[in-house]
Amino acid sequence: MQPLNLPPRLLMGPGPINCYPRVLNALSTQLVGQFDPAMTAVMDEVMALYRKVFKTHNQHTLLVDGTSRAGIEALLVSALEPGDKVLVPIFGRFGHLLAEICERAGARVETIITPWGSVFDAEQIEQAIVRHQPKVLAIVQGDTSTTMLQPLEDLGAICRQYDVLFYCDATASIGGNAFNTDAWQLDAVSVGLQKCLGGPSGSAPITLSERYVSHVRKRHHIEAGIRDKQYARPTGSRIQSNYFDVPMLLDYWSNERLNHHTEAAAMLFCARECAINLLEEGLEQVIARHQLAGGAMLAGIQAMELEIYGDIRHKMNNAVGVMIPAKLDGEAVRNELLTRFNIEIGTSFGPLKGKIWRIGTMGYNAREDAVLHTLQALETVLRRHQCAPKPGIGVDTALAHYDKARSL
C-alpha cells in the first residue's frame, strides 16, 4: 500500500474546508489517559474557550464526540420525550434534518416552510408558536443548502414568553457571522468544526442554558454518583439514546468525571486549537474577515454577470449560491475546476440540484488569495465552456473590493 497522498485541493465549497495549519498540528498530539489530570485540564480549558466562542456564561459548554449532527441529535433527543411537540421552521435542507431527527425521537413535529432562498420573520414564528404550543423550537441559523442566514435575535424573547426551549444549529454560521447565545436567550446550541472554525469534522461543541439542563435532568431520575443503577430509571421518560444522553455527558464533563464514553482526544485537541485560533485573531475580526472575503467573492461573481441565488440581504457571509447559466453543464465546470485547478466548489441538493453552485469562503480559506484564485479559475473554465465573461473582470472586481476595504 502506498502512503496516503491526496491532491492539494483548495476547498471552496460549503464545507468541509482546509484546516488551519495549527489545527492539523494539534491532531498529531500524543495521548494521555482519560482521567489523567493533564487530560481533564484540557477538557476544562475547552469548556472555557467555547464559552467565549458561543458568547455565553453557560457552565454547561462542552463537546459531543461525532460530527455536527451528533450535537444536533444529542440536544434534541435529550429534550424531547415521545409525544412532545416541537416546532421546526424549515428554510433549507438542514431544517428537514432537524425535523427528521425529532420525528425519530418520537416527537410530534410541526413545521412551517418558507420558500428556499428566503428566511422567516419573527412574527411568522411567533404565530406558529401560539398555534402549536410546542415544548421546543428547533431552527438552523445558517443553512448551507440555500446560503441563507436566519435572524435569531428576536426569537429568544418569544420563546421565553411562551415557555418554549430554544434550540439552534449554528454549524455553518458560527465564527463567520454574529452569534450571541446569552444576548439572544438561546437554551441549546450545537455546532461543528468544519465550517468557519477551520477544523476537521468530528467534534460538536454545544452550550446549554440552566433552563435546558434542568429540563433534561428531570428525565434523569438517578442521582449523580449512582449511575450504574440506571436500569432503575422509569422507562417512560428515559432518554432514548445512551451515547447522546446529555445528563450523562454533563456528569462526564463535570468535576465528578463519571465515566461515559472515552473522550475523542484527538478531536478535543483540534476543537481547542480551533477556538484558540478564533479568539487570538478576535471574534469580531474573524467575522469581519469572512464578511470581506464573502463580499469580494460576491462582487467578483456579479461582475462576471452570473446571477446570485436567494435573498441577498439574508446571505451568510461565508457562502454564496451562484445560478448555473442555462446552457452550461454545471457538473462539467465543477469537475474541470477540481481536476485541472485543484479547486472544489459545491453542488446542490433537492430542489436546487443542477441549478446552483455553492461557493464558500470559510475559516482558513476566507482569504484574499483563495478568493482570487477561485474567481480566476472559474473565469477560465467558463470561457472554455463558451460562457465567456469579460476577461479579468471577476478578479479585478474582487481586488478592488479588498483595496477599498483597506483604504477605509
Ligand SMILES: *Cc1c(COP(=O)(O)O)cnc(C)c1O
Ligand atoms: C454543514 C452543516 C452540518 C454538518 O453536519 P455533519 O454531521 O457535520 O455533516 C450541520 N448543520 C448545518 C446547518 C450545516 O450547514
